[in-house]
Amino acid sequence: MSRYKALAERFGTPLYVYDLDEIDAARRQLLDALPEEFTLFYALKANPHPGLVRALREGEGRPCRPEISSTGELESALAAGFDGADCLYTGPGKTAGELDEAIRRGVRLFSTDSVSDVRHVAAAALAHGVSADCLLRVNSATASATSSIRMTGTPSQFGFDSETLADVLPELRTVDGVRVAGMHFFPLSNAKDEDSLVGEFRHTIELAARLQRELDLPLRLLDIGGGFAVPYAVPGSRGSYPGLRGELADALDTHFPRWRTDGPEVACESGRYLVGASGTLVASVSNVKVSRGRRFVILDAGINTFGGMSGLGRLLPVAVGPETGECVESATLVGPLCTPGDILGREIDVPALAPGDLVTIPNAGAYGPTASLLMFLGRPAPVEVVVRGDTVLSVSRIEHGRSYAPVDEPSARTVTGAAE
Template identity: 35%
Template structure:
């Protein structure tokens, strides 16, 4: 734990309320994102997928560094525009309403990712009524096969994109309808891929597929959006996606795209922001039930739902707190495997299972790493009406 975070924790220990906060290191964030963006070859652009974390302070730190924001709702678009009226924005999502499409066009999004033939008609109707031309990418649910990843977005039945066998109808519709300009394709097929070589192979598979479509449909693809899908290894923090390897191999793949493909977009979220965030909670109690040692904390999955959503044991460290003001005996475990649970009235409120600890006591603080993405954003904040955690941003970039 760095010194600034340590001070944040120590300043709150022994306060009126147990420690419970999200802490975001904006210097760590901007250094990482600068490195990623600087390593991209010409024609490649990195958009930030706001669904990972749409906190205003993070967005303002990211805005000067990335090519723009990827949004998946009218609400996210409003947050993006609150940060900057001229920031490039691309709009995805599988079920856009006509009102969201109108909002997108009125607020000058760069392009929309169309997910069905009906959605193409909706975009056309709104664009024609407003006297606009909507630049569109067709999101295609490819048949695959794809590398192994935590989530499959294509290659299997999902709600995302246009089935590959229906692409001829979609291309014809996009060309025929007024108010639409077909610029290319969106091929986000998986999520949380941890293999850099596999991700290079995936991008080359996209290249070959798009070239085949160009021949089949007699078109020139100007923009390919390769999605995000670059992951974070929560099980082994020392074995992460090798971005340096990916960046070294990327120019060869990109150079094989035809010159008329002017733009190859990535829209990463988790990979950009996960490591800048920490979820910090105080241990309220320790108990043993049916042979399992439980550590109960202020907070839980109503703040940080990622572990239960992805069914993993989230990594944490124990910060010892020596002060124990109570006259009650202080529960303690040594050299134990503990299950960390929150304050909700459900056995599913679990942050970590069978996690080894050398020592943990009531009153100590647990710091969950890599909590900057898909934590607060996907959580059921008001279940049981517990207090919300504090959100703290620190670093020179703050």
């Protein structure tokens, strides 16, 4: 009996299995690809499960610091053993309530996207009698590499436009309660190859040096972003970057000759690369039907379980691995929801499946339950099992209420929560 079949019999399906050995390997691989002086942030939006976040804090090698974008992710980071001071809080829509909670719980480093965003951070800091550090996220006017998901070079809610930064910097220098501590870039996601990644990082480092020089911009921390690739829901291996360490060191030596001794501290960030390959989604076949010559395999896992932003039409199709047998036919893989949008893959190769069979979807450790339509139709969330080898370390399920509850004033309290 395979590990997945045994776990499915114990805990039911749909079921996520996260292997911490795979997370350890990903962290080692990425740290080996970066200069040893680099700080590495883990973007909790990829998977905020405290067991995975804790694994990235513990174990061999340097811990990954949390990069968070909500008080929910802050809660996960704290539950994993981090302090608020370890976190970098990002996002263009930080509310007054969120900032108040973040400051109260020790967060002191924020990535900011506009003058008003900086002022909001400052107001929260002053209300608690403290000072906060702000990175200015920069939306470069140009880009080097191409990618499936571009994050710079166009009008965006993210970041200060690089060409207008000089105009707003005098105002930013006068805001009480915050200090401008550096710059944050995130130009691309899931780079198609090492050359694309290197080209974008070199462009970012050159632009950061020019802005610092021309604007006399404080630069204690330079976060150059990420873009490290791993397959999503299809077989394959993490990206390999054998030349990246040398390329980064060369670019920094050129533009910041004393970066190793005098700063700036340089950081990268990653989400999917660190956790993506750790996860496998196990689902059961509920039914198989043929409609006008097309075969449909209906699973107990759909976009409520594994949405992964599939509604945006850019992450389909998935690939399935059978517990037994070879792929012998083409079918459309659908979930259990009563909507025609509940499709995981159109006309993909599958084995000869029947009700009760198991299928596995690999590389599903990132953008799983929390990136899905989890509450749609009120179906139970999938069980999430954290393992190390053959040892089960934790079993949990995100619970959401089946009825509406009154909220406490003055602020709303969530009716959802995660149990570990």
